[in-house]
Amino acid sequence: MFVVNIVSLLHILERLKWYTYLPDKEKGRILKKKSTREAVEKEVITYWKSELENPTITEVFNEWNDRRLELRKISSATHLRNKQLYDRHYEEFGKYRIKNITSREVCDFLEEQIPKFRLSAKGFSNLKTLTRGFLKRAKRLELIDFRIEEILAEIDYSEIEFNKNKKPESLQVFTDSEMDRIFEYVRNNMDIENLGILLMFVTGMRVGELVTLKWEDVGNGGSFVSIRRTETRYRDKDSGKLTYSVKESPKTEAGIRDVVIPKDYFWVLARMKRINPFTEFIFEKNGERLYTEQIRKRLYRICRNVDIKLRGTHAIRKTYGSILLDNNIDQKLIIGQMGHTDIATTETFYHKNRRTNEEKSVILSEIPQLKVL
Numbered sequence: 001m002f003v004v005n006i007v008s009l010l011h012i013l014e015r016l017k018w019y020t021y022l023p024d025k026e027k028g029r030i031l032k033k034k035s036t037r038e039a040v041e042k043e044v045i046t047y048w049k050s051e052l053e054n055p056t057i058t059e060v061f062n063e064w065n066d067r068r069l070e071l072r073k074i075s076s077a078t079h080l081r082n083k084q085l086y087d088r089h090y091e092e093f094g095k096y097r098i099k100n101i102t103s104r105e106v107c108d109f110l111e112e113q114i115p116k117f118r119l120s121a122k123g124f125s126n127l128k129t130l131t132r133g134f135l136k137r138a139k140r141l142e143l144i145d146f147r148i149e150e151i152l153a154e155i156d157y158s159e160i161e162f163n164k165n166k167k168p169e170s171l172q173v174f175t176d177s178e179m180d181r182i183f184e185y186v187r188n189n190m191d192i193e194n195l196g197i198l199l200m201f202v203t204g205m206r207v208g209e210l211v212t213l214k215w216e217d218v219g220n221g222g223s224f225v226s227i228r229r230t231e232t233r234y235r236d237k238d239s240g241k242l243t244y245s246v247k248e249s250p251k252t253e254a255g256i257r258d259v260v261i262p263k264d265y266f267w268v269l270a271r272m273k274r275i276n277p278f279t280e281f282i283f284e285k286n287g288e289r290l291y292t293e294q295i296r297k298r299l300y301r302i303c304r305n306v307d308i309k310l311r312g313t314h315a316i317r318k319t320y321g322s323i324l325l326d327n328n329i330d331q332k333l334i335i336g337q338m339g340h341t342d343i344a345t346t347e348t349f350y351h352k353n354r355r356t357n358e359e360k361s362v363i364l365s366e367i368p369q370l371k372v373l
Helices: 002-015 037-053 057-070 076-090 103-117 121-140 148-154 176-188 192-203 267-275 292-305 314-326 331-338 343-349 357-365
Strands: 018-024 028-034 224-227 230-235 242-247 257-260
Touching (some): 028 037, 103 121, 121 148, 176 192, 192 267, 314 343, 331 343
């Protein structure tokens, strides 16, 4: 009888063990049992101490990205783009503890992203820039003992094939005939969005600059507008919804400028003044400022209505830059209108061939050496 009671008591004591649950990557959480309360507390402290001293790659990235936003080194839009780029590539690799990874593993990981996501050279450059940023932060915090530059130097580019899927120039700009159709459509449908698109075509301003224009920015009777701000976009942490806000400075320092409006289009702002005489922003509708996304969607609708291939708002800027360069406009005027620091930027990234294949054929046919003998 006494032996049975001892056995029962041992069973009771076994059930009275102290326990807790700790996070676990595979199971979600894991049970930890100890004989004393102090032992359980020690287990918890040891776990969280290791968590703090050896965070995951994702935790390091988030701290770096959030800190740059708090210090105003990046905008909310850049903060969001960093997060989206990171999530695309680091979903699995980001779960590793930062102190447990080697430089070789990081190098292999980066190389693997190129074929996996069919990255272009520019896409891979963006990924390297992001990785370089938060790993430099990890190095500064003494979480890693290798340098990111050493990793990048190890990558053998000779055997890498980047995706060269580049848009043909015909899809990066609008031709003269396409512009004629769009302008005709706008003249017959002169609402706020369409007038904004027309103003972009004749000034080359960015869509974010357009939707943040205020009446106070209009100068000399509507002959020019002063670019002083732009729109940024970020995802709200609480609601998860995209939020559009006004940033009180343009995309670049060179973006602060006066954009001249051609004389034949002074009427666009005059028309807007009749529509919105008392609003703060020029392009407001139903008491709210228009967003860049609304302008983009309207441009798509116009393209469909006039039966031309869809293009984004940036194609308008490339079209404008190409027109100025094709007409040999003074370089200082070009970079002033475009908001660029030098003419090389405009010539390299914005100068596209706007002629149709038929027009190109006519030009080539006029070359004496190519004429029929």
